Amino acid sequence: MNSHLTQSRSFIVTLGLLTGIAALTVDVSLPAIPAMVEALSTTLSRGQQIVGIFMFGMSLGQIPSGLASDRFGRLPTIYVGMGLFLISGFVAAIANDMEVLLAARFVQGVGSASAIVVSRAIVRDISSGRDAARLMSLLTMIFTAVPVIAPTIGALLVAQWNWRAPFIIIVVAGFALLLGIQRNLVETHVPNASEHPLRQLVSSFKEYFSHRQSVFGLLLLILPPSGYMSIIAVSAALAVEIYGFTIQQYGLIFACAGLSILAGSTFNRWLVMRYDVLQLVKLGVLLIFTASAQMIVIAILDDAPFWWVWSCVCLYMFTIAILMSNTTVLALDPLPRIAGVASSILGTSQTLVGACGAILGALIYDGSVRNAVIIMAAAGTITAGIYLLRPFLAPGLLVRNRAELARD
Secondary structure, three states: OOOHHHHHHHHHHHHHHHHHHHHHHHHHHHHHHHHHHHOOOOHHHHHHHHHHHHHHHHHHHHHHHHHHHHOOOOHHHHHHHHHHHHHHHHHHHHHHHHHHHHHHHHHHHHHHHHHHHHHHHHHHHHHHHHHHHHHHHHOOOOOOOHHHHHHHHHHHHHHOOOOOOHHHHHHHHHHHHHHHHHHHHOOOOOOOOOOHHHHHHHHHHHHHHHHHHHHHHHHHHHHHHHHHHHHHHHHHHHHHHHHHOHHHHHHHHHHHHHHHHHHHHHHHHOOOOOOHHHHHHHHHHHHHHHHHHHHHHHHHHHOOOHHHHHHHHHHHHHHHHHHHHHHHHHHOOOOOHHHHHHHHHHHHHHHHHHHHHHHHHHHOHHHHHOHHHHHHHHHHHHHHHHHHHHHOOOOOOOOOOHHHOOOO
């Protein structure tokens, strides 16, 4: 067992950076889009696809990454994934054609999937219950720092050099992370390739969905991202078009939401040392319902002061850090043998539902406060409803403690 790794700062920081590389890739490139569109003689709508195509590749890459990490080990899977990430990132940075750039971003998304999946699987390999929740909180703290600072860094890079600079920085960051992986991470899983890959994947899915605790954790985990992705998709229009803020002011407003997640992660790290995972899931559900219930009122009124709307958004984001960390532990805890595939099921579900939330939020936005907040309101409310069904969905739910952690 590698439980001593939970005390290694360099090990945990490297895992946190692994979880944040996808967010960095998306957020640092956003300010480059207008100049990129002009330089490559394409349309703004086409240029904005560098985000969606990356997320699509990331969602498709997670199941194969999870299976590979269970069959061949965590480190080989990360090395292959980061190799794809770096090669495609270099192609994106030098591309002179929009189609080539989009293709490179798709492959880059596939490569980044291994970082997300394997980092969660490693947490399950080395910890369980309260220890795992504490590690997830630390990873979330590192992860959420990226969206707060990345757009500003991207804007400075574009202003100082040109639109290619953020794409070059992504490659540099990926290479630095690869060196960190080589120096700080160790293999935490004994590979199991005794079955045919497809048969192993099917059996892993069956094992996952045979555990009511894991299914319950998945149900609590997948809806909240659709809420915050929907508000992210329309947040600029909400702040600028409806409430009349400037773009510069919007940057500060958006940073408040990112800082709320960071604050939630810090608070959760304190909580996990004092309360068990189920208690913290309950707290997260209560807080997300508090935010969502207010948004329902705002949607009914179709009008509200901006401070009220955005305080609800920030409370929702604060709650995300508590709810997501602990429900991830809840879902993965019974599944040490297939932690890779289990992590990929969570990640794929979150990514796809989050992308749907962003797309639906953009589609229904009509310049009203109601349509800007309604998806977030619904996501939080339904999540609370799922929790109330726990006696039927997962009776006798019990989070295993560290002593019960399976030894590979």
